[in-house]
Amino acid sequence: MxxxxxxxxxxxxxxxxxxxxxxxxxxxxxxxxxxxxxxxxxxxxxxxxxxxxxxxxxxxxxxxxxxxxxxxxxxxxxxxxxxxxxxxxxxxxxxxxxxxxxxxxxxxxxxxxxxxxxxxxxxxxxxxxxxxxxxxxxxxxxxxxxxxxxxxxxxxxxxxxxxxxxxxxxxxxxxxxxxxxxxxxxxxxxxxxxxxxxxxxxxxxxxxxxxxxxxxxxxxxxxxxxxxxxxxxxxxxxxxxxxxxxxxxxVADFVGKANILTGMLLSQQDGLAQVALADGTRVLVRAEASAVPGPVDLAVRPEVLNLARPDAPLPEGSRALAARITHRTFLGDHTEYLLQADAIGALQVNVPRQAERAMGGHDVGTIVHVHWATGSGLVLAAQD
Missing domain, CATH: 3.40.50.300 (P-loop containing nucleotide triphosphate hydrolases)
Incomplete structure (x- = not known):
């Protein structure tokens, strides 16, 4: 369908x-x-x-x-x-x-x-x-x-x-x-x-x-x-x-959970848009062909984001921004992290239990890098 x-x-x-x-x-x-x-x-x-x-x-x-x-x-x-x-x-x-x-x-x-x-x-x-x-x-x-x-x-x-x-x-x-x-x-x-x-x-x-x-x-x-x-x-x-x-x-805010970020769309090609976030971080996200340069909202689902210690190497093609963990909630199959990033605001990251075990977890108050792969976010259409 x-x-x-x-x-x-x-x-x-x-x-x-x-x-x-x-x-x-x-x-x-x-x-x-x-x-x-x-x-x-x-x-x-x-x-x-x-x-x-x-x-x-x-x-x-x-x-x-x-x-x-x-x-x-x-x-x-x-x-x-x-x-x-x-x-x-x-x-x-x-x-x-x-x-x-x-x-x-x-x-x-x-x-x-x-x-x-x-x-x-x-x-x-x-x-x-x-x-x-x-x-x-x-x-x-x-x-x-x-x-x-x-x-x-x-x-x-x-x-x-x-x-x-x-x-x-x-x-x-x-x-x-x-x-x-x-x-x-x-x-x-x-x-x-x-x-x-x-x-x-x-x-x-x-x-x-x-x-x-x-x-x-x-x-x-x-x-x-x-x-x-x-x-x-x-x-x-x-x-x-x-x-x-x-x-x-x-729709993004009502169906599931989403981090809604604001930024400036700089350019786009082949379904990917380069967007500068409020703190200057540049990311490549998905966009419809109708998206035009200028202010935009992005939707990034909590499960596509990843956490890493500041000294850990990032996967090739990933973009990261620094954030401080404000809350950590264990929910069985995953752990929910709430973070605060300078100039960006609040973020939510859901880490699967297996990944949580592998990285050892992060404590409240810790500064971490939040990163996601190319194309993991979406430029949202303007609302009436």
Whole structure:
């Protein structure tokens, strides 16, 4: 899949064709009084993909999901499902089901009754035997085969989430919407449920659309991620695209951790730009062809930086600057160093455990050289 960078509001934000799309936002905006919650969203959602809307609170991601579900109608623009305008189609008539953050299960019903609730509302009515068969199939999909007679209050949080998933898939929707469904789970169970959810999506082959503010969740599960900010799409792309080639400072700062440095772009050739940092250090970093000489922001990921004692030789082609260690945090598989560099400011460097052992570690207060190889940073595009 190709990376998609942000464009001017109203312009298409991805290259998925209409034929490939199961749903599409066309210049879709949503206002709540004077608040513009979604601003001219243009996005095609590929049939069968796992797409995540990612962003902080108030960025517009939940509003986009609710417009797709039919709980909100665009103030302007259109939402398309299977090539047909859907903005005037009520939620219960769309081929879409939703799993809510708090599951919205009926406590007075059994697991099987909860899962079969939507089927019992169909008109004309389905035979009881057909409903029972569909419920059993859905429960098997989420590995709750023998739990049909149980009450909801007898189920753990993870099991309740599976019940909510079974209730959503039993109607065989074309799109399954997930509104931060794992927010209430503890960290270990959340990781397990992420894997199960991904396996379920692959086995069903239907489109999953997730809303989350958890970047790790989005990175680990998604085919593509739509980064939202201030009601607009900031960038759409694969997890690796967004991490390695963020479109701007907002995306670089939100997806993963990044050192954002300022400098002066002096020249560029063959995808590499020579940038002078604030302390005069010159580095070679990646840059798009559109980058022009002048002030720029750089994104440098903490894991591409290395630490060395001032008297240690540097690898050929590396650039280094002096910094003082202010904090050292052991995190199991790596150690996180926070440093302060004259004229540059704060830096973060993540050192893998094996490399930490080899070099013996560094103490707080120590002056070290921070260095990185040619092309390890990226010149960021200017933001609107």
């Amino acid at each position: 190709t990376e998609q960078h942000a464009t001017a509001p109203g312009a298409p934000s991805d290259s998925v064709t209409s034929a490939d799309a199961v749903a599409e936002f066309v210049n879709a905006s949503k206002r709540f009084g004077s608040v513009l919650a979604a601003d001219r969203i243009n996005l095609r959602i590929r049939r069968g993909e796992f797409l995540s809307f990612l962003g902080p609170s108030g960025c517009g991601k939940t509003t986009a999901l609710r417009m797709l579900a039919g709980f909100e109608s665009p103030s302007d623009g259109e939402v398309m499902i299977d090539g047909q305008a859907a903005s005037n189609t009520p939620a219960h008539r769309r081929p879409v089901n939703m799993v809510f953050q708090h599951y919205a299960l009926f406590p007075h019903m059994t697991v099987a009754q909860n899962v079969g609730y939507g089927l019992r509302q169909r008109r004309p009515r389905l035979p009881k035997s057909e409903i029972a068969a569909k419920v059993a199939k859905a429960l098997a999909k989420v590995r709750l085969d023998d739990f049909g007679p149980r009450r909801i209050w007898e189920m753990s949080g993870g099991q309740q989430q599976r019940v909510a998933l079974a209730r959503a898939i039993v109607n065989e929707p074309k799109i399954l919407l997930l509104d931060e469904p794992m927010a209430a789970l503890d960290a270990k169970l959340r990781g397990e449920m992420q894997r199960e959810l991904l396996d379920l999506q692959r086995s069903l082959g239907i489109t999953f659309v997730l809303v989350t503010h958890d970047q790790e969740e989005a990175l680990s599960m998604s085919d593509r991620i739509c980064i939202m900010g201030k009601g607009r799409i900031a960038q759409v792309g694969t997890p690796q695209d967004l991490y390695d080639r963020p479109a701007n400072r907002y």
